[in-house]
Amino acid sequence: MENRSAFFFAWMGIAKTGAVAAFLNTHVSGKPLAHALEVTGARYVIVGEECLPRFAETEGLDANLVYWHWPDAERPASDTLRATFGAALQEQASAQDGANVPEEWREGLRAGDTAQYIFTSGTTGLPKAAVVSHARWLMAGDAMKLLWEIEPSDRFYCFLPLYHGAASMSATSTTMSAGASLVVRRKFSRSEFWHDVRRYHITCCQYVGEICRFLLSVPSAADDKQHSLRKMSGTGLTPEIWQQWVNRFGDQFRIFEGWGGTESNTNTINLDNHVGSCGRVPFWEKTNLRLVRYDQEKGDYIRDENGFLQLAGVNEPGEALGMAITHPDVMAGRFEGYTNAEATEKKILRNVFVKGDAWWSSGDLLRCDEHGYCWFVDRIGDTYRWKSENVSTMEVTDALTEYPGADAVTVYGVQVPGHEGRAGMAAIVMLPDVAFDAQAFWKLALERLPRYAAPLFVRLMDAPDMTGNYKLRKVDLQRQGFDAALVKDPLFVRDDRLKTYVPLTPEAMEGALRG
Numbered sequence: 001m002e003n004r005s006a007f008f009f010a011w012m013g014i015a016k017t018g019a020v021a022a023f024l025n026t027h028v029s030g031k032p033l034a035h036a037l038e039v040t041g042a043r044y045v046i047v048g049e050e051c052l053p054r055f056a057e058t059e060g061l062d063a064n065l066v067y068w069h070w071p072d073a074e075r076p077a078s079d080t081l082r083a084t085f086g087a088a089l090q091e092q093a094s095a096q097d098g099a100n101v102p103e104e105w106r107e108g109l110r111a112g113d114t115a116q117y118i119f120t121s122g123t124t125g126l127p128k129a130a131v132v133s134h135a136r137w138l139m140a141g142d143a144m145k146l147l148w149e150i151e152p153s154d155r156f157y158c159f160l161p162l163y164h165g166a167a168s169m170s171a172t173s174t175t176m177s178a179g180a181s182l183v184v185r186r187k188f189s190r191s192e193f194w195h196d197v198r199r200y201h202i203t204c205c206q207y208v209g210e211i212c213r214f215l216l217s218v219p220s221a222a223d224d225k226q227h228s229l230r231k232m233s234g235t236g237l238t239p240e241i242w243q244q245w246v247n248r249f250g251d252q253f254r255i256f257e258g259w260g261g262t263e264s265n266t267n268t269i270n271l272d273n274h275v276g277s278c279g280r281v282p283f284w285e286k287t288n289l290r291l292v293r294y295d296q297e298k299g300d301y302i303r304d305e306n307g308f309l310q311l312a313g314v315n316e317p318g319e320a321l322g323m324a325i326t327h328p329d330v331m332a333g334r335f336e337g338y339t340n341a342e343a344t345e346k347k348i349l350r351n352v353f354v355k356g357d358a359w360w361s362s363g364d365l366l367r368c369d370e371h372g373y374c375w376f377v378d379r380i381g382d383t384y385r386w387k388s389e390n391v392s393t394m395e396v397t398d399a400l401t402e403y404p405g406a407d408a409v410t411v412y413g414v415q416v417p418g419h420e421g422r423a424g425m426a427a428i429v430m431l432p433d434v435a436f437d438a439q440a441f442w443k444l445a446l447e448r449l450p451r452y453a454a455p456l457f458v459r460l461m462d463a464p465d466m467t468g469n470y471k472l473r474k475v476d477l478q479r480q481g482f483d484a485a486l487v488k489d490p491l492f493v494r495d496d497r498l499k500t501y502v503p504l505t506p507e508a509m510e511g512a513l514r515g
Helices: 005-017 031-040 049-056 079-084 089-094 134-148 165-178 193-199 209-216 239-249 341-346 393-400 438-448 474-480 506-514
Strands: 021-023 044-048 066-070 114-122 125-133 155-158 181-184 204-208 231-235 254-259 289-295 318-323 348-350 358-368 373-379 383-386 389-392 406-414 423-430 457-461 491-495 500-503
Touching (some): 005 021, 005 044, 031 125, 044 049, 114 134, 114 165, 125 165, 125 393, 134 165, 134 231, 155 165, 165 181, 165 204, 289 358, 383 423, 393 438, 406 474, 438 491
Parallel strands (some): 423 457
Antiparallel strands (some): 318 358, 348 358, 358 373, 406 423, 457 491, 491 500
């Protein structure tokens, strides 16, 4: 279901019955959607009418699932689709007597029990369902209310998708903890952002770095600094964009740039407007966060003579780890993991500093300066972030390996000047005497993947670039990117208007980024 009031009605109603709500990405269909339903063990599915086509085009859905659809006046589905996916939930609800659900339905429910599953992409393939307990959801709001000094008079603007932890945990939980107001927009609109801020007297909002860049790309106006927005929280705001933002829209902002993730058991947050930093750690011994040395070329940790990991030095990039706290009386610092036990175990490092310890592996590189300020550096390995979404290279590769004539497909993220995160790039080795069909590749990619995950660039290679131990040399591919001075292979860029991939030119790239 997309961002609308019905999302909250369904979510809170599920919580009141004592059941677990699993939030599904509204962009996915096909195998990723079927996978999401399977790993959550869902028996009932509430589908916003606007999302029914995604289910209709997905094969292999569990025939035992019980569906209800929630009408959507803005984007109604066909009568056929509505009839296919269960009864209208509103009609069924209106027939109820309005009494509270029996308390015994929630008997035995504890704060540490699961409240939600929120999907997050990672290095192990298809998206994983991260476990969020009632306690963690409530604690997130209580902590952010205090740190951001949110008052009941504040109005929080929510345009990030509610199926993400940023909106459903941070924004919603914080607003409810403070007794403030939440103003929800279905989708982000750069043309309507400031109109909404002024119309609804917005004081707080979330962002990802890309959002701020989008808003800065709008032509300047005389009233740029005439608004009520004062507090912003999020991730990915570069020092350059940060400075441009306050110069244009006012220096009254408190910007809470942070680092963390849906499943994180530790995080950082900037409390003093230190431009570009994602937080400060003045006393490391009082936290469960550590940065450890990591060799990006070899793709492995740097260890001491005893086999233990080493702490990163000042300004040395290191992977962020969070000590997994398992004390029964302590909720903070727990790694609640995923619905899949194997996926949970893969994110836990053991015997890190001493025998028997356990640490959550973030997959993110941070560096910390001599004053304790932390700075995000990059993601490790097989995930990257584009268009405010985490993308799993394994998921994309899995979708593209069925492309006829492909001998090998390597997917990785590449930096694009002036844009946050990394865009997807696929390096393809075709079978001998088989030509690359750009139109067919576009069709496969857009049918199998959300638009943000479909590779923006394609590189045709004669042979895969392998390391000595037969691993794909992604570091070199990432470093070369789509730079024609470094890459002699044919390069293509996605053209959604023509529904194909076209040879990379400055004009073609500009059109792809604009689209």
